[in-house]
Amino acid sequence: IVWGEDRPHALARMRSALDDFHIVGVTNNVDFLSRLVANDAFARGDVHTGLIEQERDRLFPHADHDAPVPDEMLAFACARILIDESRAVTQDPWSATLGWRLNTTYRRAISLRSASVAYEVELEYAREGFVFHHNSRASPLTILDAAGSRLSTRFGDRTLSADVVRTGDELHIFHNGRHRMLAIADVLAQAASGESDAGRLTAPMPGKLIAIAIKAGAQVERGTPLLVMEAMKMEHTIVAPRDGKVIEILYAVGDQVAEGAELVRFAATVKTEPAHA
Numbered sequence: 001i002v003w004g005e006d007r008p009h010a011l012a013r014m015r016s017a018l019d020d021f022h023i024v025g026v027t028n029n030v031d032f033l034s035r036l037v038a039n040d041a042f043a044r045g046d047v048h049t050g051l052i053e054q055e056r057d058r059l060f061p062h063a064d065h066d067a068p069v070p071d072e073m074l075a076f077a078c079a080r081i082l083i084d085e086s087r088a089v090t091q092d093p094w095s096a097t098l099g100w101r102l103n104t105t106y107r108r109a110i111s112l113r114s115a116s117v118a119y120e121v122e123l124e125y126a127r128e129g130f131v132f133h134h135n136s137r138a139s140p141l142t143i144l145d146a147a148g149s150r151l152s153t154r155f156g157d158r159t160l161s162a163d164v165v166r167t168g169d170e171l172h173i174f175h176n177g178r179h180r181m182l183a184i185a186d187v188l189a190q191a192a193s194g195e196s197d198a199g200r201l202t203a204p205m206p207g208k209l210i211a212i213a214i215k216a217g218a219q220v221e222r223g224t225p226l227l228v229m230e231a232m233k234m235e236h237t238i239v240a241p242r243d244g245k246v247i248e249i250l251y252a253v254g255d256q257v258a259e260g261a262e263l264v265r266f267a268a269t270v271k272t273e274p275a276h277a
Helices: 007-019 030-037 040-044 071-087 187-194
Strands: 107-113 118-126 129-134 137-147 150-155 158-167 170-175 178-184 200-202 207-212 225-231 234-239 244-249 262-268
Touching: 007 030, 007 040, 030 040, 071 107, 071 118, 071 129, 071 137, 071 150, 071 158, 071 170, 071 178, 225 262
Parallel strands: none
Antiparallel strands: 107 118, 107 178, 118 129, 129 137, 137 150, 150 158, 158 170, 170 178, 200 262, 207 225, 225 234, 244 262
C-alpha cells in the first residue's frame, strides 16, 4: 500500500517500491504487479472488473521469459560468480582464482541458461581487469562494490547497480525493475551432480588440475569451489554438488587427469525429517 498527493505520484511510489521488492524461491506476482502499475489503462484510473482480460496481451506477455537477456544482466551474473569464488580463497596460494598466466592472458568460459536460451560468455583476465565477451561484444567489467546481494559494476562506459541473489546454481538478477533468472550451466562445474550420492566426483573430460580450493575433511555447502581444471584452453571450477564433506582429494596440483578419473571422494549430507510422536 502506498500513498501519494495524486494518482501519478502514488503510481511512481508504487513502481519504486516494486522495483525494490525481491522474492526468490517461491512463485510470486511481483512482475505482474509491476506490469499492472505501468499499464496505461490502470494509470488513467480506467479500472473495472474486465481490465485484466482487456489488457491480457500486455499484462501477460507470452514470450517474456523468452526475451533475450541483456548483456548487462549477463555481466552481473558473471560478477556474482567471481565474488563468490573470491570469498572462498584461503591462505593456501593454490586456492586463488585470479587467472594469472605467464606472458599471456586467458579466457574463461561461463555457460548460463535462461528458461529457453543458452548464453556462452567468456571472461578475459586482462592486466587491467576483466573483459566481458559475448557474441561480438567486448566490454571492460569492473566490480566496484559488493554488499550482500547488492552489486555495483563498471560495465563498458556505464556504472550500474543490481541485486543478484544466488540460490545453489540459480542466479536471480534484479535490475531496473526487471527480474531474470539464469542457471549456471558450466559442463565441468555441474558434471558431478549425478555422482555425489555415490560418493565420487569424476573428470568429465581430460585436463590438468591447476588449483585445489579445499582440504580433505572440510565441510562444504553446495556450490563451494573444490577444484579448478584447465581443459580445452579454458579454466573451469568444479563445485560441490551438494552440502557435504570432502573425504579425500585424489590428485595434486599439476597432475593430468583422464576423462572419468575420480577426483574427489565426497559424502553428501543426509537430511532426515524430524520424528513425529
